[in-house]
Amino acid sequence: MIAAATAAGPPQVAAIRSFIRKRRRRPWYDWYSTGFAVVLALILLWDLLAQPFDRLNGAGEAAPTQAVAGAALVIGAAAGLLVLAQALGPLALSPADAAWLLLTPLDRRDVLRRPAAATAGIAVAAGGVLGVLALAMAGPFLRLPNGPGTHRVPWAWLLLCAVAGAGFFAAATLAGVLAQPWPRWRVRLRAAGAVVGVAATVGAVAGERWTVVSRAITDRFAELDTRSFGLIAVVAVAAAGVAALLVRRMLPRFPAGVVRAGSARAGTVLLAAAFLNVPLLTWIAEDSHWRGRRLHSRPWPRLAAFSPRLGPAFVLAWADWRRLGRRPAVLAALAVSALAPALAGAAFTGRAHGWVTAAVLLAGAMAAATQGTAATRRDTNDPALRRLLGVDAEAALVARAVLPALLGAAWLALALALLALTGELPGALWPVLGLAAGPGVAAAALRIARTAPINPADQGPDAPVTAPPWLLTRAGSALLGLVAAWPTLRAVYAGHVHASTFGAQVVVAAVVLGGYLMLAVRSV
Amino acid sequence: MRVGHSSFVVLEDVDLTVAGGEIVAVTGVNGAGKSTLLSCLAGLHRPMAGTVAVLGGPPRDDAAFWRAVALVADEPTWYPGLSLHEHLELVRLTHEPVQGWCLPTDELIEVFGLAGRADAVPTDLSSGQRQRLSLAAALTRPSRLLLLDEPEQSLDPGFRKELAGVLREYAGHGGTVVMATHDLDFAAAAGARLMLIADGRMTVPGTTGPGP
Numbered sequence: 001m002i003a004a005a006t007a008a009g010p011p012q013v014a015a016i017r018s019f020i021r022k023r024r025r026r027p028w029y030d031w032y033s034t035g036f037a038v039v040l041a042l043i044l045l046w047d048l049l050a051q052p053f054d055r056l057n058g059a060g061e062a063a064p065t066q067a068v069a070g071a072a073l074v075i076g077a078a079a080g081l082l083v084l085a086q087a088l089g090p091l092a093l094s095p096a097d098a099a100w101l102l103l104t105p106l107d108r109r110d111v112l113r114r115p116a117a118a119t120a121g122i123a124v125a126a127g128g129v130l131g132v133l134a135l136a137m138a139g140p141f142l143r144l145p146n147g148p149g150t151h152r153v154p155w156a157w158l159l160l161c162a163v164a165g166a167g168f169f170a171a172a173t174l175a176g177v178l179a180q181p182w183p184r185w186r187v188r189l190r191a192a193g194a195v196v197g198v199a200a201t202v203g204a205v206a207g208e209r210w211t212v213v214s215r216a217i218t219d220r221f222a223e224l225d226t227r228s229f230g231l232i233a234v235v236a237v238a239a240a241g242v243a244a245l246l247v248r249r250m251l252p253r254f255p256a257g258v259v260r261a262g263s264a265r266a267g268t269v270l271l272a273a274a275f276l277n278v279p280l281l282t283w284i285a286e287d288s289h290w291r292g293r294r295l296h297s298r299p300w301p302r303l304a305a306f307s308p309r310l311g312p313a314f315v316l317a318w319a320d321w322r323r324l325g326r327r328p329a330v331l332a333a334l335a336v337s338a339l340a341p342a343l344a345g346a347a348f349t350g351r352a353h354g355w356v357t358a359a360v361l362l363a364g365a366m367a368a369a370t371q372g373t374a375a376t377r378r379d380t381n382d383p384a385l386r387r388l389l390g391v392d393a394e395a396a397l398v399a400r401a402v403l404p405a406l407l408g409a410a411w412l413a414l415a416l417a418l419l420a421l422t423g424e425l426p427g428a429l430w431p432v433l434g435l436a437a438g439p440g441v442a443a444a445a446l447r448i449a450r451t452a453p454i455n456p457a458d459q460g461p462d463a464p465v466t467a468p469p470w471l472l473t474r475a476g477s478a479l480l481g482l483v484a485a486w487p488t489l490r491a492v493y494a495g496h497v498h499a500s501t502f503g504a505q506v507v508v509a510a511v512v513l514g515g516y517l518m519l520a521v522r523s524v
Numbered sequence: 525m526r527v528g529h530s531s532f533v534v535l536e537d538v539d540l541t542v543a544g545g546e547i548v549a550v551t552g553v554n555g556a557g558k559s560t561l562l563s564c565l566a567g568l569h570r571p572m573a574g575t576v577a578v579l580g581g582p583p584r585d586d587a588a589f590w591r592a593v594a595l596v597a598d599e600p601t602w603y604p605g606l607s608l609h610e611h612l613e614l615v616r617l618t619h620e621p622v623q624g625w626c627l628p629t630d631e632l633i634e635v636f637g638l639a640g641r642a643d644a645v646p647t648d649l650s651s652g653q654r655q656r657l658s659l660a661a662a663l664t665r666p667s668r669l670l671l672l673d674e675p676e677q678s679l680d681p682g683f684r685k686e687l688a689g690v691l692r693e694y695a696g697h698g699g700t701v702v703m704a705t706h707d708l709d710f711a712a713a714a715g716a717r718l719m720l721i722a723d724g725r726m727t728v729p730g731t732t733g734p735g736p
Contacts, residue, residue: 011620019617024605099600100611103566104618105587256585257568267601294532 013110016101049133056136056153068217069343070137072204078130079197082172086190088266090119090176091259095267098260109251112259116177116247123173124166124240131165132158141218143225160229167236174243178250181258201336204343286374295326313395316386319375320403334368334407338414342422358489361415365438366481368411369445372403376449394521397446401517404445409438412488419492427497433488433505440484440509443516447477450520484512525574527560533572534560536724544668547691547701549711551729552721558704559597561721562671565702566595579668591619594662597673599654602646608657609633609642615661624666625697627690632660635690637683652678663690670694672703676710688713 093102093115101111135142139153179185203217265288303314324330341360379386379396386396412434420430451474482489487505491497527535534557542548550558563569564576567583576582579592602611612629616622627635633642636656646654655678662670670691676684684707691701691714705711711718720729 011618016614016617019614020603020606023607023610024603026605095601096603100603100614101618103590103593103595105591106618107587253586256590257563260568264601 011106013101013106013113016106017114049129053132053136056132056139056158067137067139067141067221069204071134071217072200073343074130074134074137075200076197076204078127078169078172079193079200081126081169082176083190083193083197085119085123085173086176086186086193088269089115089180089262090173091115091180091254092262092266093259095263098263098267102256102259102263107252108254108256109248112251112254116251119173119177120170120244120247123170127166127169128162129165130169131161131163134165135161138218138221138224141221143222154226156226157229160226160233164229164233164236167233167238167240171236171239171243174240174247177247178243180262181255198336201339201343205339283377289327298322309392310395310399312389312391313399316389316391316396317375317399317402320372320400323374324371324403330371334371334411335414337364337367338411338418340364341415342419354495355493357419358492361412361492362441362478362481362485362489364415365408365412365434365441365485366444366448366478369404369408369438369442370448372407372442373400373445373449376400376446380450397521398517401439401442401446401513405439405442405513407438408441408445409435412437412441412485416488416492425492425495425497429502430497433491433497433502436502436505437485437488437509440505440512441481443484443513444477444481446520447480447516448474451477480512480516484509525564525571525576527557527564527569527571533724535571535721535726538574538721538724538726540719540726542700542702544700545695545698547695547714547716548703548719549708549714549716550702550704550719550721550726551706551708551711556721557724558721559673562595562597562673562702562704565669566593566671591666592668593671594665594667594669595671595673596658596662596675597671599658600661604647605645607643608638608646608649611646611657612660612664615665619665622666624668625694625699626666627660627663629664632664635686636660650678652680652683655679656683659687663694668699670699670701670703672701672705674704674706676705676707684710685713688715 091112092098093111097111135153135157142153142157144153176186176189179189300315301318303311303318306314341357341364344356344360376397383393386393413431414434416425416430416434419425420428485505487501487508491501525535525538526533527538538557538561540548540550540561550561552558560569564571565578565583567576567578567585567589578589583589583593603614606614609629612632616629633639636659638653638656638660641649641653646657649657655675659672659675662672675687679687688710691703695701695715701714701716703711703716708718718729720727
């Protein structure tokens with residue numbers, strides 16, 4: 001059979017996309033969930049940035065250490081976003097587009113033009129915000145041209161900083177696109193991002209510890225004027241322009257295999273991120289880490305001899321201990337991240353206590369505890385291995401709570417010790433409070449790990465004004481962590497601790513973890 | 525050629541020549557490297573050493589190459605909200621002008637036993653029906669080389685025979701098929717030349733020497 005040839009010429013990607021768009025039927029709750037998430041993200045982002053942006057108007061006083069910590073945070077955030085962009089591609093199609101449009105005679109440049117433009121657009125927007133944020137951090141130490149008595153930063157400076165941030169960030173992201181087909185260059189770029197992040201952290205710590213360092217840096221801020229901002233912006237735009245040109249030239253021969261691999265990963269990551277599906281995100285990261293590695297097999301410890309019921313459960317739970325032992329970089333990253341509460345508090349509010357510090361403490365402790373729940377996540381999605389080993393489900397859950405409890409406690413103790421070292425939290429007993437709060441935080445980490453992936457299409461919201469169910473489920477885990485660490489967080493917020501706080505924290509953590517385990521084993 | 529990943533070699537000293545209009549079935553135990561071989565032929569994986577020539581030159585990964593080569597490997601991601609028929613229609617649109625032998629979409633849907641589900645969303649189909657749809661997508665557009673990774677998976681025995689017939693018809697019109705398979709009866713029904721990958725090397729089953 002010979003199919004009739006059409007009179008039309010080679011297919012146009014725009015026409016193909018139009019064909020798909022016209023036939024796709026998107027349910028209303030798709031739009032609702034997306035809209036809700038975007039509005040929520042904007043509100044949270046604005047709430048977070050409002051205080052630093054106030055400094056552009058000269059509002060409030062700021063110490064040199066605050067400006068240095070803030071600048072370091074902005075640089076660190078930029079490095080982190082670049083590493084994230086690399087993990088997502090940076091150039092990626094939707095998985096369906098990769099399956100149906102890539103390995104076809106369609107013009108490769110046309111197929112990839114839209115995702116490339118989206119990547120550049122997102123980089124420009126993020127870079128613009130980072131640029132303005134950097135200016136805001138330096139705000140109180142700038143020598144303004146408006147004359148004495150006026151504290152408002154000129155609009156021209158704002159614009160030039162936004163342009164500079166957008167240009168540099170877009171150039172760096174597009175450099176990631178250029179490096180995408182070359183594994184060696186990808187590794188180098190990732191390493192460069194990590195080095196910049198570490199350097200920024202070290203700079204912030206040095207600025208916090210030695211005033212002379214922060215003074216030297218803030219004195220340099222005072223030398224900036226419209227001409228220097230303009231020069232920086234021109235260099236940034238030129239860098240972005242060159243990178244964009246190189247990417248444009250590369251698109252027609254961009255390897256399909258590289259885009260396919262990136263698209264599959266990015267599609268799953270974005271879907272998981274869109275619904276705050278932490279277990280799936282962590283699952284993907286784990287799989288990516290171990291793929292292609294050759295491990296040195298070691299004998300399993302003889303834990304079963306200690307107790308007929310709990311012994312096998314601890315053998316099962318040992319998987320997480322071994323996994324973590326094979327990832328020393330994760331432990332090192334957790335240790336470094338314990339600086340985050342002190343830096344975030346100093347940068348955003350100018351003091352190492354308050355709500356920002358407390359929020360970062362809670363998020364960090366939950367993230368640390370989550371590092372010990374990989375096997376629990378696997379079991380939630382597929383309990384085949386646990387059943388195969390014949391381990392009692394209740395005992396397994398109890399045994400698996402030990403590692404996240406220790407991780408949460410150790411991270412909180414370290415973070416609080418660092419906060420105490422800055423002198424903002426008086427007294428030497430803060431780390432003990434962290435040790436007491438750790439087990440409670442483990443309950444939240446276990447709840448996150450045991451939350452099965454939610455299909456948003458299955459659960460439409462009941463009324464247009466309510467949050468989607470997946471969001472409520474995720475918020476429930478965060479709330480559990482908040483309750484579990486409440487005495488500690490409240491003390492950090494206030495900046496001082498009473499003797500009764502220790503007792504309260506021990507009781508609350510024990511009740512939350514014990515209560516969660518009791519309720520959880522019923523549902524096993 | 526020699527093919528591998530960062531920490532291990534999958535294929536060592538593999539040599540294979542396939543003539544136009546021929547069907548070759550590559551078999552071997554799980555992890556032998558069958559899918560990696562197909563990936564190399566599609567140009568999606570670069571060999572560490574040696575050369576790959578497809579249709580007279582290295583896999584070029586350009587429009588002309590993908591007009592001539594159709595690959596069916598893992599299940600594709602389906603467009604949400606698009607029907608089975610619309611997916612097949614999309615494939616023909618992306619390969620316009622449709623010149624050369626291929627099965628018209630409606631006939632393909634009939635032959636592949638999907639007529640009753642033409643308006644269904646692919647995710648509502650059974651795994652076997654989705655596999656039929658993946659294969660139909662490769663056959664509803666003209667090509668000169670079909671690369672099929674375990675095309676028989678999830679298919680019932682009856683349809684495997686049907687598919688073997690379709691592949692014979694494809695080869696009869698000058699098309700070449702290279703497929704990885706575990707089903708030797710299916711390979712025989714398609715009239716395929718059987719090759720075995722074992723310990724990273726390619727041999728003719730029943731012999732110890734290298735294949736042609």
